Amino acid sequence: MTRELSYVGKPVARADAVDKVTGSAQYTHDLCLPGMLHTALVLSPHASARIISVNTEDAENLRGVRAVLTGKGLCYQLGLYMQDKCILARDVVRYQGEAVVAIAADTLDIAKAACQLVKVTYEAQPSVFDPREAMEESTHLVHPDLHTYDHMEGVFFPKAHTNIAHHQKVRKGSFDQAFEDADVKITESFYNPPVQHAPMETHASVAQALPGKRMEIWTSSQSPYTVRHLMSTCFGLPHANVRVHVPYVGGGFGGKAGLGLEPLAYVLSRAAGGRPVKVAATREQEFNTLPSRQGLHSTIKIAAANNGKIIALKSTYVWDAGAYADYGVNIGRAAGYAGAGPYSIDNCWIDSFVVYTNKIFGTAYRGFGHLEILWGIERAMDVMARKLGMDPAEFRRRNLLKDGDKTITGEAFTPGHGNPQQCLESVAEAIEWGTPSSPSSEPYKVRGKGLAMLHKAPAMPTYTSCAVIIKLDEDGGGDILVSGVDYGQGTYTVLRQIAAEELRIPVEKIHITWECDTAFSPYDWQTVASRFAYMGGNAVIEAAADCLHQIRAVAAQALDVSPDDLECEDGSVYPKKQPDRAIAYSQLTLGYTFANGNSIGGPIIGHGRFIATGLTHLDPDTGQGLPAQYWTYGAHAVEIEVDTQTGEIEVLTIVTALDAGKVLNPKLCIGQVVGGVVQGLGSALWEGFVFDEKGRFLNAGFVDYKIPTAKDIPHHTQQILLENPQPGGPYGARGVAEHPMISVPSAIGNALYDALGIEFTTLPLNYERILTRIREKAETS
Amino acid sequence: MHDIQFTVNGHPEHATVASTLTLLDLLRDRLALTGTKEGCGIGECGACTVLLDGNPIASCLMLAVEADGHAIETIEGESVGGELSVLQQAFIDEGATQCGFCTPGMIMSARGLLNRTPHPSREEIVEAIAGNLCRCTGYEAIVAAIQLAATRLSQDTDSGATKKGGKS
Numbered sequence: 006m007t008r009e010l011s012y013v014g015k016p017v018a019r020a021d022a023v024d025k026v027t028g029s030a031q032y033t034h035d036l037c038l039p040g041m042l043h044t045a046l047v048l049s050p051h052a053s054a055r056i057i058s059v060n061t062e063d064a065e066n067l068r069g070v071r072a073v074l075t076g077k078g079l080c081y082q083l084g085l086y087m088q089d090k091c092i093l094a095r096d097v098v099r100y101q102g103e104a105v106v107a108i109a110a111d112t113l114d115i116a117k118a119a120c121q122l123v124k125v126t127y128e129a130q131p132s133v134f135d136p137r138e139a140m141e142e143s144t145h146l147v148h149p150d151l152h153t154y155d156h157m158e159g160v161f162f163p164k165a166h167t168n169i170a171h172h173q174k175v176r177k178g179s180f181d182q183a184f185e186d187a188d189v190k191i192t193e194s195f196y197n198p199p200v201q202h203a204p205m206e207t208h209a210s211v212a213q214a215l216p217g218k219r220m221e222i223w224t225s226s227q228s229p230y231t232v233r234h235l236m237s238t239c240f241g242l243p244h245a246n247v248r249v250h251v252p253y254v255g256g257g258f259g260g261k262a263g264l265g266l267e268p269l270a271y272v273l274s275r276a277a278g279g280r281p282v283k284v285a286a287t288r289e290q291e292f293n294t295l296p297s298r299q300g301l302h303s304t305i306k307i308a309a310a311n312n313g314k315i316i317a318l319k320s321t322y323v324w325d326a327g328a329y330a331d332y333g334v335n336i337g338r339a340a341g342y343a344g345a346g347p348y349s350i351d352n353c354w355i356d357s358f359v360v361y362t363n364k365i366f367g368t369a370y371r372g373f374g375h376l377e378i379l380w381g382i383e384r385a386m387d388v389m390a391r392k393l394g395m396d397p398a399e400f401r402r403r404n405l406l407k408d409g410d411k412t413i414t415g416e417a418f419t420p421g422h423g424n425p426q427q428c429l430e431s432v433a434e435a436i437e438w439g440t441p442s443s444p445s446s447e448p449y450k451v452r453g454k455g456l457a458m459l460h461k462a463p464a465m466p467t468y469t470s471c472a473v474i475i476k477l478d479e480d481g482g483g484d485i486l487v488s489g490v491d492y493g494q495g496t497y498t499v500l501r502q503i504a505a506e507e508l509r510i511p512v513e514k515i516h517i518t519w520e521c522d523t524a525f526s527p528y529d530w531q532t533v534a535s536r537f538a539y540m541g542g543n544a545v546i547e548a549a550a551d552c553l554h555q556i557r558a559v560a561a562q563a564l565d566v567s568p569d570d571l572e573c574e575d576g577s578v579y580p581k582k583q584p585d586r587a588i589a590y591s592q593l594t595l596g597y598t599f600a601n602g603n604s605i606g607g608p609i610i611g612h613g614r615f616i617a618t619g620l621t622h623l624d625p626d627t628g629q630g631l632p633a634q635y636w637t638y639g640a641h642a643v644e645i646e647v648d649t650q651t652g653e654i655e656v657l658t659i660v661t662a663l664d665a666g667k668v669l670n671p672k673l674c675i676g677q678v679v680g681g682v683v684q685g686l687g688s689a690l691w692e693g694f695v696f697d698e699k700g701r702f703l704n705a706g707f708v709d710y711k712i713p714t715a716k717d718i719p720h721h722t723q724q725i726l727l728e729n730p731q732p733g734g735p736y737g738a739r740g741v742a743e744h745p746m747i748s749v750p751s752a753i754g755n756a757l758y759d760a761l762g763i764e765f766t767t768l769p770l771n772y773e774r775i776l777t778r779i780r781e782k783a784e785t786s
Numbered sequence: 787m788h789d790i791q792f793t794v795n796g797h798p799e800h801a802t803v804a805s806t807l808t809l810l811d812l813l814r815d816r817l818a819l820t821g822t823k824e825g826c827g828i829g830e831c832g833a834c835t836v837l838l839d840g841n842p843i844a845s846c847l848m849l850a851v852e853a854d855g856h857a858i859e860t861i862e863g864e865s866v867g868g869e870l871s872v873l874q875q876a877f878i879d880e881g882a883t884q885c886g887f888c889t890p891g892m893i894m895s896a897r898g899l900l901n902r903t904p905h906p907s908r909e910e911i912v913e914a915i916a917g918n919l920c921r922c923t924g925y926e927a928i929v930a931a932i933q934l935a936a937t938r939l940s941q942d943t944d945s946g947a948t949k950k951g952g953k954s
Contacts, residue, residue: 025886028821255887683924
């Protein structure tokens with residue numbers, strides 16, 4: 006008999022909500038330590054230039070200035086996957102907005118005033134802004150020393166003396182011959198501009214250089230242990246001498262993964278005699294100094310038989326890494342192994358190039374490249390369906406991965422992967438696919454429907470792991486220690502639910518402290534890739550089992566029965582069929598005391614862990630191998646209305662289906678879906694960086710770079726959460742937090758064709774772009 | 787420097803401030819009321835919203851000297867005696883907070899709306915928070931929370947019940 010679940014799958018309220026609605030949640034931005042200094046930066050006005058001289062004398066002489074640093078003395082190379090970054094620009098600047106000088110002072114006003122006194126002389130250098138040009142020979146090299154950079158060997162393949170930081174290949178079957186022979190063929194090109202994560206809390210770090218080669222860091226980060234590791238290796242300190250705290254984090258979305266401002270805060274503190282130093286990005290710096298989502302140029306060729314079966318697919322992805330590709334290389338890798346969409350394709354050829362240019366650099370952003378590649382793939386699928394004279398849903402139905410198929414990297418698709426087909430059917434039914442949109446009430450407005458598939462797996466090293474500790478309390482409750490970060494996804498609440506379920510105690514008695522601290526919280530790789538609930542959840546299950554094992558061992562002695570004969574329920578333990586002999590956990594958690602005073606046991610602390618299993622490096626020449634711990638599939642269907650006089654799109658309905666495996670908390674899960682869909686709407690309709698011909702960033706603020714507001718949300722959204730269980734997932738769950746954002750632009754692009762009969766290939770789908778095309782079409786017809 | 791007198795959440799305050807100090811910095815740095823957040827510092831995001839004489843304003847755009855003689859309300863004053871306000875409870879019940887960084891400003895904008903419009907329409911709610919950016923929630927839950935709070939408050943008023951930790 007399966008026990009009915011008490012907490013897992015229930016809409017338990019988030020544990021952090023009270024702190025957040027009362028303003029008592031403390032973020033790094035709010036932190037103020039005694040003697041703390043504040044930092045201002047001098048940024049490069051040039052996209053590519055040699056630094057001839059930096060005169061900081063007047064700045065250093067300003068009263069209240071405690072440290073002035075330039076890149077010259079900071080000979081460090083930093084990075085997670087590709088060590089191509091410096092703390093401050095050294096010898097050259099590679100993008101407009103790059104930090105050149107950092108000044109720490111008693112107040113922010115003094116630091117800013119000091120920056121005004123710094124004189125930097127630059128000499129213009131050649132530059133390159135389009136990654137396709139940057140791939141050509143004899144172009145300007147953004148990193149002439151690329152061949153000397155340390156990087157994750159065997160996983161990333163930088164090409165020496167070029168701008169190519171990584172080339173990911175996938176080869177399956179024989180594309181050329183299959184394409185040649187096929188009935189119907191298309192070739193389409195697409196573009197996604199770089200965009201910003203725009204977390205409401207900008208990046209902020211506080212660091213203190215301590216005596217005895219120690220440092221302490223407080224940071225708005227997704228990655229406490231990765232920060233610790235990289236700071237430790239970069240500065241040559243033992244890991245234990247680097248202590249990283251992560252308090253509440255005001256949004257991450259990938260932008261706070263890996264290293265951020267921590268190294269700069271540390272070197273400033275070191276230079277200021279060990280006073281704590283805060284570096285907090287201004288909103289403008291968040292746009293033009295800190296990393297963004299990479300731009301992407303994609304070209305997709307598809308060949309199909311007349312019956313609608315895809316015969317061959319070739320994708321070329323050219324990623325605009327910007328000036329640094331530390332994290333970007335891994336996005337290029339993911340775009341390779343995921344590069345054909347959720348389809349069964351026998352002949353596949355993918356090249357994914359991550360290319361340096363003289364622009365703001367990219368990093369992870371919710372969806373990790375998949376929104377970008379699926380903008381192309383899912384638009385191309387509609388183009389192909391039309392060429393075949395086939396309904397786009399039917400065309401997809403005939404090609405989606407199903408039991409027995411192999412993915413493009415040779416992974417066997419099983420029922421345990423979830424059900425992409427069911428996702429498709431769910432959204433098609435909900436949007437009444439096949440029934441044309443009812444006409445708008447206004448004659449100048451037209452409506453259309455579109456749908457798109459999505460998929461994504463966690464992109465992470467093959468050895469990714471995490472650990473959990475559960476300490477049981479005097480009252481029979483427990484504290485969970487983890488170092489994955491909950492910056493709003495709700496994972497901590499879900500982990501509490503799992504612990505309560507496993508330990509058989511009320512969820513209110515399980516606590517997680519909202520500050521990760523590497524001195525106390527056990528290891529977790531970093532909080533990215535929609536894998537925290539999956540891996541952390543599994544580790545919690547193991548830690549709870551460890552606690553119960555200890556409870557049973559002590560209770561068995563106390564009750565003089567075998568541990569195997571004990572039952573745990575409702576916070577107590579008792580011999581099977583003898584609930585009247587129950588001992589409350591609270592009598593066991595610190596040790597059990599007999600009537601005569603003799604005591605046994607001791608404080609109960611459970612330990613659980615999880616490591617990714619079975620993953621392999623991908624073959625460098627063919628990309629074959631197992632890259633994914635699990636895949637999550639989904640689909641969106643939309644109905645839109647287009648104002649043909651202004652080019653404005655109104656989203657009437659978005660229906661989203663995701664195969665979550667198991668919905669651990671429906672309220673939080675739906676919160677992720679709604680939020681992700683609206684974030685995807687930003688990428689679809691408004692967001693994109695604009696640069697001038699000299700590579701200067703023109704829209705680095707919320708006035709010129711519009712993210713969705715409350716006025717921009719769809720009229721109607723619907724979330725369909727499917728539960729085809731994931732083998733090995735906690736209660737069958739798989740990750741879903743990034744996915745809702747993916748393919749929102751694709752579905753809208755497809756609906757736009759339905760409404761207007763115009764093919765859009767470039768994002769964002771803003772008024773100007775749409776109106777221009779409507780007018781062009783009117784003129785030519 | 788200027789001597790100013792004002793109230794914050796009903797408590798009288800006195801400060802000597804430079805002409806250039808913003809109300810936001812006065813609240814956060816001098817009065818340690820860090821519940822009010824800085825998301826941009828230039829009036830674009832709404833995270834620093836507080837009430838000035840009951841009306842929502844961006845505290846990053848107001849100089850501290852301008853607060854002289856006025857009543858300021860911040861998120862710290864929203865719950866009374868450790869009990870959540872109806873609005874705060876509605877935010878929790880509807881799941882209207884994720885990372886939480888926009889939440890204080892969002893609640894203060896909602897508070898301003900409910901002060902002047904106890905029975906707001908959906909359009910009025912959307913309009914009231916249109917200047918408060920949130921990157922996490924997609925706003926639906928926030929709109930629902932404000933609707934819920936308005937409903938609960940009007941039920942309290944209709945039934946003549948004593949407001950429980952809530953302000954009207």
